[in-house]
Amino acid sequence: MNNTITFNNDKIVLDTNKLKRLTILEQHHGSTSVHPADAPPTAHEDTDIEDEDDDPNLTEQAPTTLLTPYPALVNALPGMTKDFFRNSLDDDTRRSFLHECPRNTSRQYAPPPLNDIEVSAQGQRIDRQLRDIQYRLSGLTRPIDLFVHDTIRTNKVDVDTALRFANTIHTLVSDVASFITQTRSDNICRDTGLKNAPANTPGSLPNAPLLDAGKVLEYTQLSQALRKAARNRSTQKNSGKSGGRQQQKSSDFRTTKQLDETSSDKRRGDSGNQSGFQKGKKKSGKKRSNSSNNNNHDEDQ
Structure with a gap:
């Protein structure tokens, strides 16, 4: 009550x-x-x-507070209207943000290297991706260190400096988040066989899926068509090789048959010549025998 x-x-x-x-x-x-x-x-x-x-059924919870952007806030932090997870910076712009801030000599920026051990190719690829994310996160400390240094030195923070710092951090954090989005897209496309990463572009609907469904369908259909065409070419090539082998076998068979026939004819011709030679030899012997008999008869006479 x-x-x-x-x-x-x-x-x-x-x-x-x-x-x-x-x-x-x-x-x-x-x-x-x-x-x-x-x-x-x-x-x-x-x-x-x-x-x-001590009532276990009662749980204290902080009330949810919602911040509704208004024109002055949007003008002060314009990055809030962009897609936080799909707003990558090009390399030159990212370097310009970081080069404006000095390196802290007491801070480590390079991630720990991988040990010299036997690691699978997939494990090495994932390790490289995580190291890239760590390296980008380490760069976020440079504007933070500079902001704290300037605050201690001047003992004050003016509105313009605070807004510039907030926009810088927001832009760099969004760039890291976008880099992770692209890495996720690359991994999914690699595992599913898609050569390109059809990620949703900035300006997509809120909470849009990681990949563009229309592009995924387009790439899938194209990939299936290419595989089907490759199978057809392979089938035709194998069929051509099979037909060529059959023709070669037929040609070889005809050639072998012709050689056999020629050899058979030759053998028959040689056999005929040998038979004629033997017959002539017999006749010649018979003639010599008759002549000898006649001579003997003449001598007897």
Whole structure:
């Protein structure tokens, strides 16, 4: 139950339970004289206070506070209207931000190097990406160190210096966040087989997905078409090789057959010549035999 009181024409709403607790505490820590009105809290009242403090079902939580940008705030910090996670700086602009701030001789800017151990290619790639992020974060300390140095030296901070410092830090932090966004896009595209990183560009809808769905579909269809064309060319090439091998085999078969026929004809011709030679030889022997017989007959006569 709440009570409303008026103080200087302003209405103040009081929580009755909290008011009761304050009254009991004042009575407990108030005057040392014991009067019925100022008597210390009874055991029952102490139990009520402890029960409220130790109730596991009650959790104190700071109220959510929302800051609504207004024209003067937007003019002072224009980077808040840009996409914080997709607002990369080019190398020259990033260097110009950092070169305006001196290096702190007591600060380490280079991330720890990887040990000389056996690490997979994927592990080395992830380590390089994390080291790049660490290096970019270390650069953010340069404008911070310079701002603190100038504040100590001048013992004051004017509005222009504070706004310039806030814009510098906001821009550099957004650049690191955008670099992480690009790294995530590269990793996803590498794992999914996309050659390019179709990330959503600055100016996309709030909480837009990491990758542009339309570009992902376009690259996917293009990749599928290229793979299909490559398979078709491979099939045609293999088919041409197979047809060529069959033609070669047929040509080799015909050539072998012709050689066999030629060899067979030659063998038959040689056989015929040999047979004629043998027949002629027999006739010649027979003639010589007849001539010899005739001579013998003549000698006998």
